[in-house]
Amino acid sequence: MTVDVYWTLPVGGRHGGGPAPALRVTDLRPGRFSDFDHQRQAARAAEATGFAGLVVPYDTAGDESWVTATALAREVPRLRLVPEFQPGFATAVYSAKLAQSFQRFFADRLGWKLSLDPPEEVQRRVGDTVIGADRLARAAELLEVVSGVWAGHPYSYEGRWFTVQDGGFWGGPQTADGGRQLERRPPPIVFLDGADDARLDLSARWADVHLFDLDEPAALAESIDRHGQRAAAHGRTVRYGVRLPIWVREHADEAWRDLRRAWDRSGPGGPFPDSPPATAGGESHWPGLWRRFDGLGLRRPAGLVGTFDEMAAWLRDLVELGASVLVLEGAAPIEDAYRLGEFVLPSVLTSTTGVPA
Amino acid sequence: MSFDVYWRIPMAGDRSSWRNHPKRRGDWSPPIPGSLAPSRRDGEPDGLSYVEHVVEIARATEAAGFVGGLLPSFPQTDDPWIVAAAVARATTTYRFMVAFQPGFLHPVHAARMSATFQRLSGGRLLFNIITGGGGPAQLWWGDPTPHDDRYARTTEFLDVFAGVWDGGPFEHHGRFYDVTDGGLPEPLAGQPRPEIYFSGSSAAAIEAVGRHADYYLSWLEHPDDLRAKFDAVRATCEALGRTAKFSVRAHVVARPTEEEAWREVRLGWERIDPEAVRQRNARKSGDSVGAARQLAYQGTSLERYEDLIVAPNIWAGISYLGDHPTVGLVGSYAQVAERLNDLVELGADSLILSGLPHLEEAYRVGEEVLPLFGGARRPTPELATQGAAS
Numbered sequence: 001m002t003v004d005v006y007w008t009l010p011v012g013g014r015h016g017g018g019p020a021p022a023l024r025v026t027d028l029r030p031g032r033f034s035d036f037d038h039q040r041q042a043a044r045a046a047e048a049t050g051f052a053g054l055v056v057p058y059d060t061a062g063d064e065s066w067v068t069a070t071a072l073a074r075e076v077p078r079l080r081l082v083p084e085f086q087p088g089f090a091t092a093v094y095s096a097k098l099a100q101s102f103q104r105f106f107a108d109r110l111g112w113k114l115s116l117d118p119p120e121e122v123q124r125r126v127g128d129t130v131i132g133a134d135r136l137a138r139a140a141e142l143l144e145v146v147s148g149v150w151a152g153h154p155y156s157y158e159g160r161w162f163t164v165q166d167g168g169f170w171g172g173p174q175t176a177d178g179g180r181q182l183e184r185r186p187p188p189i190v191f192l193d194g195a196d197d198a199r200l201d202l203s204a205r206w207a208d209v210h211l212f213d214l215d216e217p218a219a220l221a222e223s224i225d226r227h228g229q230r231a232a233a234h235g236r237t238v239r240y241g242v243r244l245p246i247w248v249r250e251h252a253d254e255a256w257r258d259l260r261r262a263w264d265r266s267g268p269g270g271p272f273p274d275s276p277p278a279t280a281g282g283e284s285h286w287p288g289l290w291r292r293f294d295g296l297g298l299r300r301p302a303g304l305v306g307t308f309d310e311m312a313a314w315l316r317d318l319v320e321l322g323a324s325v326l327v328l329e330g331a332a333p334i335e336d337a338y339r340l341g342e343f344v345l346p347s348v349l350t351s352t353t354g355v356p357a
Numbered sequence: 358m359s360f361d362v363y364w365r366i367p368m369a370g371d372r373s374s375w376r377n378h379p380k381r382r383g384d385w386s387p388p389i390p391g392s393l394a395p396s397r398r399d400g401e402p403d404g405l406s407y408v409e410h411v412v413e414i415a416r417a418t419e420a421a422g423f424v425g426g427l428l429p430s431f432p433q434t435d436d437p438w439i440v441a442a443a444v445a446r447a448t449t450t451y452r453f454m455v456a457f458q459p460g461f462l463h464p465v466h467a468a469r470m471s472a473t474f475q476r477l478s479g480g481r482l483l484f485n486i487i488t489g490g491g492g493p494a495q496l497w498w499g500d501p502t503p504h505d506d507r508y509a510r511t512t513e514f515l516d517v518f519a520g521v522w523d524g525g526p527f528e529h530h531g532r533f534y535d536v537t538d539g540g541l542p543e544p545l546a547g548q549p550r551p552e553i554y555f556s557g558s559s560a561a562a563i564e565a566v567g568r569h570a571d572y573y574l575s576w577l578e579h580p581d582d583l584r585a586k587f588d589a590v591r592a593t594c595e596a597l598g599r600t601a602k603f604s605v606r607a608h609v610v611a612r613p614t615e616e617e618a619w620r621e622v623r624l625g626w627e628r629i630d631p632e633a634v635r636q637r638n639a640r641k642s643g644d645s646v647g648a649a650r651q652l653a654y655q656g657t658s659l660e661r662y663e664d665l666i667v668a669p670n671i672w673a674g675i676s677y678l679g680d681h682p683t684v685g686l687v688g689s690y691a692q693v694a695e696r697l698n699d700l701v702e703l704g705a706d707s708l709i710l711s712g713l714p715h716l717e718e719a720y721r722v723g724e725e726v727l728p729l730f731g732g733a734r735r736p737t738p739e740l741a742t743q744g745a746a747s
Contacts, residue, residue: 012544034476034477034479035476035544036446036476036477040446060542061542061544062542062544062545063469063473063476063544063545064466064469064470064472066438066442066470067438067442067470067473067474067477068473070438070439070442070443071442071443071445071446071474071477073443074408074443074446074447075446077404088463089462089463089466090461090462090463090466091460091461091462091498091499091500092499093461093497093498094461094462094498094499097436098436098438098439100435100436101435101439101440102439104384104406104407104435105406105407105408105435105439105440105443106406106408106443107402107404107406121537121538124535124536124537124538125465125525125536125537125538125539125540126463126465126466126469126536126539127463127464127465127517127529127534127535127536127539128463145499162499163499163501164496164497164499165493165496165497165499165501166493166496166497167496167497167498167499168497172432172433172497173432173433173493173494173497174433180385180433181369181384181385181433182384182385182386182387183384
């Protein structure tokens with residue numbers, strides 16, 4: 001199975017209590033450039049350096065992911081774009097309609113990642129009052145309706161959140177002059193995440209890619225196995241991924257020096273947490289494990305700090321465990337993309353997973 | 358004040374003329390010799406898609422002197438948000454009038470999408486808010502809400518949109534939406550608010566216009582009917598202490614001479630069975646009052662295309678030549694410009710025009726008709742005094 005490495009676009013919001021990742025547009029003339037110019041360069045850096053795609057996070061404190069991903073799509077003709085969104089932002093049919101045009105225009109390069117766990121108070125601010133287990137039920141409805149309208153006309157559905165009557169693409173109503181969209185496109189690739197039973201159940205039924213956070217190898221292998229059994233019960237094969245922040249330099253002392261500097265300059269305050277914390281069972285498998293990336297404004301707390309060669313070896317370990325998708329994030333989206341592309345990814349992209357394709 | 362003239366984007370492919378040849382632009386009809394889509398050469402995908410044609414139309418529109426374009430939305434078309442975001446960075450001044458129904462998007466999310474679009478485009482977004490034609494299409498979209506409730510929802514949508522736009526904190530506990538401590542975050546707040554073009558001919562629509570619309574948008578109708586409609590909107594707005602502005606949406610068939618313009622119409626008319634088209638159009642009408650008004654212009658006789666001429670240069674047969682609103686302008690460049698001046702006379706502050714094929718006709722109308730059109734060249738006193746004021 002090939003290995004696909006995704007990069008994470010900065011969308012400018014503050015999250016996890018930390019500062020916003022620096023948007024480094026330094027031209028001070030007002031109106032000359034916007035953050036999008038920087039985002040575009042980050043995306044093009046990812047394309048130039050061998051990444052397979054770009055995740056555009058759901059972040060109510062930053063830029064909206066659908067508009068950002070779509071505006072980038074013409075600029076990066078090879079990357080898969082993966083906007084993340086919460087399932088209540090639009091009706092299910094409208095979500096599918098956005099995806100349909102995206103697939104038609106951009107050679108089927110859409111993936112979508114459902115955000116199932118934004119904090120409740122954040123969601124109330126954007127007018128989403130669906131909480132708890134209902135969030136998973138709504139996500140399941142969304143995915144079912146999307147799959148229904150995508151299969152074609154006529155499709156009807158009556159759910160708690162979404163409804164359709166005589167709907168469906170491809171074969172639906174004609175234009176008055178007899179035209180209709182003719183060419184069927186594949187639906188977007190579905191990314192889901194989570195480690196508890198309810199999320200694994202949802203994902204086993206619907207996900208194309210399931211993402212886990214960085215964990216000890218045994219725990220990751222066990223999670224992948226639990227998910228795999230559930231997916232097999234549905235007769236499905238799902239790809240697995242790990243998402244993690246990375247901090248990489250040529251030498252270890254440079255990596256830790258720059259990380260400490262970033263913490264002192266834009267971290268949440270307090271002493272630099274420099275010793276890799278022991279895990280419950282003793283030493284971590286990952287000597288470069290660092291659990292405070294959230295303090296630097298990145299999206300997951302646990303990530304890896306190390307040299308080019310170390311990072312390549314660790315990422316190959318993840319691939320060997322069965323993760324054929326890696327979703328990486330760096331504090332410097334352009335510079336880190338080039339560091340990875342030139343010095344780390346070449347040996348990762350040619351490695352193979354421990355599980356058969 | 359400025360007078361904005363827009364040009365439409367065809368969202369479901371385009372025809373090469375009014376003469377009812379099969380659609381060759383875009384993948385909405387089976388490929389025939391000369392098809393420019395679905396983007397294949399020798400049977401293989403060639404890496405292009407319909408949006409690349411839209412980019413060319415938008416660039417022509419920009420070059421020909423229009424301020425931007427309307428991007429309509431129907432079940433069988435592409436989606437205007439996706440088109441606008443895809444085309445934004447391929448243009449520089451072009452303004453995107455995105456059509457959407459408030460029922461399909463949550464207003465806070467719509468505000469986030471809009472503010473992000475404003476940031477990446479330099480403030481070039483505006484809206485055509487549609488409240489839905491009802492009927493089978495509305496259920497296709499997954500919206501079972503009845504007509505008058507849809508207008509109540511539109512009003513609430515626009516309340517919430519405006520409430521969060523400039524930051525917060527905004528509190529709203531309504532019938533359709535529930536927001537606690539809302540407001541766009543700092544990087545998104547404070548962008549120029551998209552202008553709102555509002556369509557709808559029913560009493561419920563005109564009531565909703567009064568509260569939130571910047572422009573009341575109508576399809577072209579007989580001038581007497583338009584005047585009466587504008588008067589009703591004006592009265593409603595004045596009762597609410599607002600000044601109404603108006604926009605008219607019309608197809609134009611403009612040629613060097615009137616005879617050549619009608620010849621285009623006749624050649625198209627001769628390729629169709631008018632009665633079959635009438636029946637197909639009637640089946641789609643839903644509960645839209647505006648659509649019913651358009652259909653009412655078509656008399657009982659469909660013997661000749663001339664039977665559908667409702668006033669000088671105003672022809673109610675456009676929908677017989679393609680997938681369009683029914684009433685359009687047909688005439689020489691000078692006549693079409695005169696009719697557009699008539700529209701300004703009866704209250705229009707903005708126009709949304711179109712013609713087939715959209716790419717080439719953007720240049721024709723921009724080069725031949727707009728220079729004869731007085732409305733577009735109104736003096737702009739606020740520009741002249743700007744230096745003194747600031």
